[in-house]
Amino acid sequence: MLGFKEIKNGLLVSLWFVFLTFPLMVVKVDPVERIVRWRWENSLYVAIGTFAVFLLVKIIIQRRSRNAAVDKEAEQKKESFIHRVLASPRQKFTLIALLLAVAIVFPLFSSSYQTNVMTTALMYVVLGLGLNIVVGMAGLLDLGYVAFYAVGAYSYALLNHHFDLGFWAVLPIGGGLAAIFGILLGFPVLRLRGDYLAIVTLGFGEIIRLVLENWSEFSKGPSGISNISRPGLFGIEFGLDGAIIYIYYLMIVFMIVTIFIVNRLQDSRLGRAWIALREDEIACQAMGIDKRKTKLVAFSLGAFWAGIIGVVFAAKTTFINPASFTFLESAIILAIVVLGGMGSIVGVIFGALILILLPEYLRALSEYRMLAFGAILVAMMVFRPQGLISNIRRTYHSDKKFPSPTQQ
Amino acid sequence: MMATPILQISGLTMDFGGIRALNRLDLEVHAGEIVALIGPNGAGKTTFFNCLTGIYTPTAGEILLTPPGSTKNVSLKGLKPNHVTEKGLARTFQNIRLFSQMTVLENVMIGRHCRTKAFILGAILRNAATRREERQIVEMSYAILDKVGLAHLANEFARNLPYGAQRRLEIARALATEPFLLLLDEPAAGMNPQETQELDRLIKEISTDGHSILLIEHDMKLVMSLSDRIFVMDYGKKIAQGKPSEIRSNPAVIKAYLGEDVDA
Numbered sequence: 064m065l066g067f068k069e070i071k072n073g074l075l076v077s078l079w080f081v082f083l084t085f086p087l088m089v090v091k092v093d094p095v096e097r098i099v100r101w102r103w104e105n106s107l108y109v110a111i112g113t114f115a116v117f118l119l120v121k122i123i124i125q126r127r128s129r130n131a132a133v134d135k136e137a138e139q140k141k142e143s144f145i146h147r148v149l150a151s152p153r154q155k156f157t158l159i160a161l162l163l164a165v166a167i168v169f170p171l172f173s174s175s176y177q178t179n180v181m182t183t184a185l186m187y188v189v190l191g192l193g194l195n196i197v198v199g200m201a202g203l204l205d206l207g208y209v210a211f212y213a214v215g216a217y218s219y220a221l222l223n224h225h226f227d228l229g230f231w232a233v234l235p236i237g238g239g240l241a242a243i244f245g246i247l248l249g250f251p252v253l254r255l256r257g258d259y260l261a262i263v264t265l266g267f268g269e270i271i272r273l274v275l276e277n278w279s280e281f282s283k284g285p286s287g288i289s290n291i292s293r294p295g296l297f298g299i300e301f302g303l304d305g306a307i308i309y310i311y312y313l314m315i316v317f318m319i320v321t322i323f324i325v326n327r328l329q330d331s332r333l334g335r336a337w338i339a340l341r342e343d344e345i346a347c348q349a350m351g352i353d354k355r356k357t358k359l360v361a362f363s364l365g366a367f368w369a370g371i372i373g374v375v376f377a378a379k380t381t382f383i384n385p386a387s388f389t390f391l392e393s394a395i396i397l398a399i400v401v402l403g404g405m406g407s408i409v410g411v412i413f414g415a416l417i418l419i420l421l422p423e424y425l426r427a428l429s430e431y432r433m434l435a436f437g438a439i440l441v442a443m444m445v446f447r448p449q450g451l452i453s454n455i456r457r458t459y460h461s462d463k464k465f466p467s468p469t470q471q
Numbered sequence: 472m473m474a475t476p477i478l479q480i481s482g483l484t485m486d487f488g489g490i491r492a493l494n495r496l497d498l499e500v501h502a503g504e505i506v507a508l509i510g511p512n513g514a515g516k517t518t519f520f521n522c523l524t525g526i527y528t529p530t531a532g533e534i535l536l537t538p539p540g541s542t543k544n545v546s547l548k549g550l551k552p553n554h555v556t557e558k559g560l561a562r563t564f565q566n567i568r569l570f571s572q573m574t575v576l577e578n579v580m581i582g583r584h585c586r587t588k589a590f591i592l593g594a595i596l597r598n599a600a601t602r603r604e605e606r607q608i609v610e611m612s613y614a615i616l617d618k619v620g621l622a623h624l625a626n627e628f629a630r631n632l633p634y635g636a637q638r639r640l641e642i643a644r645a646l647a648t649e650p651f652l653l654l655l656d657e658p659a660a661g662m663n664p665q666e667t668q669e670l671d672r673l674i675k676e677i678s679t680d681g682h683s684i685l686l687i688e689h690d691m692k693l694v695m696s697l698s699d700r701i702f703v704m705d706y707g708k709k710i711a712q713g714k715p716s717e718i719r720s721n722p723a724v725i726k727a728y729l730g731e732d733v734d735a
Contacts, residue, residue: 324595327594328591328594328595331589331597332604332608335580335581335584336584341572342571342573343568346569347570348556349553349564349568350553350585350645351561351648352585458626459577459625461610
C-alpha cells in the first residue's frame with residue numbers, strides 16, 4: 064500500500080499548506096477590539112485535511128494504475144459506453160426519444176426559474192457547437208467568440224429599437240452579420256496559428272466590447288438597450304411566463320437543428336477538410352485544399368451560430384449591455400468545448416449542460432459554489448484530459464470486400 | 472524530335488537571404504518516366520520539391536507543366552500549393568505528414584478534395600448529387616488503398632499504422648488527387664529491406680499505370696533499380712545527369728559523395 068515515502072511527502076505537503084493558509088486561516092484582526100486573534104486550531108484542521116486528501120489521491124492513483132495494468136480492456140469498454148449506445152441505431156433512437164420526451168415535458172413540471180436556467184444551458188449548447196466548428200474541428204483557437212454573440216444581440220436590439228423589426232425578421236440578419244464579422248476577423252488571421260491566433264482573436268473580442276461600451280451614440284454605451292421585444296408567434300404576444308416557456312421550446316428546436324447541421328457538416332467533404340487543416344496545414348494544402356477558403360468558412364459558420372444565439376439572448380433578457388459580452392463568456396464557451404471533448408458533438412452537449420447547470424445547482428453550497436466548480440474542473444482535467452466524450456471518427460465501408468492479406 | 476516534357480524547369484534559383492539554396496537548376500521529366508534526384512544531405516533536393524509544389528516561391532527561373540496529350544503548358548511559379556495539386560502534381564513528404572487523428576481511408580478521401588465539389592449547402596442538404604459524390608469518393612479511395620495494400624486497414628487511425636504502411640499511405644493519399652506527375656520525397660527512408668522491396672514494386676506499378684514519377688532517394692539500390700534517368704545535385708547545383716549506368720561511374724558524383732582525394 065502506502066510506503067514511508069508517501070507519508071513523508073504527505074506531511075511535507077500539509078506543512079506547506081499550513082504555511083500558505085496561515086494568514087487567511089489563523090490570523091484574524093478584530094478591528095473593533097483592536098486586537099489580533101490567533102486561531103491556532105485552524106492550522107491543525109488544515110494539516111489534517113490536507114494530509115487526508117493527499118493520501119486519498121495517492122491511493123486512488125495507485126489503484127487506478129494497478130487496475131489499468133491488470134485490465135486495460137475493461138477500462139476501455141467502460142469508457143466507450145456512450146459510444147456503444149450511439150453506435151447501435153436502436154439504442155441511439157431510444158436515447159434520443161427519451162431525452163426529447165424529458166425535454167418536452169420539462170417546463171410543465173418545473174418553475175419558470177428552472178425553465179429559464181435550462182434555456183440558458185441550451186443556448187450554451189448551441190454556442191458550444193458553433194465554437195466547436197472553429198476550435199474543435201478546424202483547430203483555430205478563437206478566444207474572441209463572444210464578439211459574434213454580441214454582434215447578434217446588438218443587431219436585434221438596435222434593429223428592434225430603431226426600426227421595430229421583429230425577432231424572426233432579425234434572426235437571419237443577426238446570424239448573417241455575425242458571419243460577415245467572422246470573415247472580417249478571418250482575413251487578417253489567415254496566416255496565424257496557435258498562440259498568435261489566440262491573441263489576435265482575444266483582441267478582436269475586446270475591440271467589439273469596447274466599441275459597444277464607448278460609442279454611446281450607436282449602442283447607448285454601458286447603460287445598454289432595454290425594452291427589447293420578446294419573440295412572437297404569428298402575431299401572438301406572450302406574457303412573461305408564456306414567453307419563458309416559448310423561448311425554451313424555441314431553443315430546443317434551434318438545438319436540434321444545430322446538432323443536425325453540425326453533424327452533417329462534420330461528416331462532409333468540408334468537415335474532413337477542417338479536420339485535415341487542424342492536423343497538418345502544409346500537408347492539407349499539398350493535398351489540394353484551399354486553406355484560405357476552408358478557414359474563412361469555418362470562422363463564418365462558427366460565428367453564424369453565435370449571432371443566432373445572440374439574437375435569442377437579446378430577446379430572452381429584453382435588456383442587453385456590453386457587460387454581458389466579456390472575455391469570461393468566451394472562456395466559458397471555450398471551456399465547454401474543451402471539457403466536452405474537442406470536435407465531439409455529444410461531448411460539447413454534455414460539457415455545456417455541466418458547465419452551465421452545475422454552478423446553478425451548486426447554489427445550495429452558497430459561497431463555496433465557485434470553489435466547488437473550480438475543483439470539479441481541475442479534477443476533470445486531471446482524470447479526463449481528452450474531455451468527457453472524445454470524438455469517434457466515422458467509418459466508411461465499400462461495396463466490395465477487402466480481406467486482410469493474412470486471411471487469404 | 473521528342474515530345475514536350477511534362478515538366479520543364481529552367482534556371483530555377485532560390486535564395487534564402489544571402490544563401491543560394493538552388494542555383495540555376497535545369498531539369499525535365501518526360502511522360503511515363505521515373506526520374507531520380509540524388510545528392511548529399513543539404514544539397515537542396517527538398518528545397519527543390521518545395522519550390523515545385525508552391526511551398527516556397529522561387530527567386531528566379533521557370534517551372535512549366537504540360538499535361539500529357541496537351542500542348543498548352545502552365546507555369547507553376549508562384550502558385551499556391553493547392554493550385555499546384557489541382558494542376559496534376561502531387562507529392563509525399565520526407566518526414567511523414569499524415570493526418571494522424573483521421574482514419575486511413577479518410578486520409579485518402581482528403582486527397583479527393585480538389586477533384587470534388589460539395590460545399591456547405593451540399594453538406595447540409597445531403598442531396599442526391601452530394602451522396603453520389605461521397606459514394607464515389609469512398610469507392611475510389613478504397614480502390615487506391617487496395618492498390619497500395621492497405622484496404623483491410625481502412626478504418627484504423629493513421630497514427631496506428633506501422634512505419635512502412637504510413638509511407639505507402641502517403642503515396643495513396645497523393646495518388647487520390649489524380650496527379651500525372653508524382654513527387655516522392657525519400658519514400659524509402661527508414662524502411663527495412665523487405666519494405667523497400669515492396670516499395671520498389673509499388674512504384675513500378677504506379678509508373679505502369681501511367682503516372683510519371685520524380686523521386687528523391689538515398690537508397691542507391693532502389694534508385695538504380697527504378698530510375699530511367701538520374702539527376703545529381705550538390706550545393707544547389709546540378710553536377711551530373713544521365714542513365715543509372717552513367718551516373719555510377721561519373722567522377723563528379725563520386726567526388727560529391729565520397730569527397731576528393733587529397734594528394735599530399
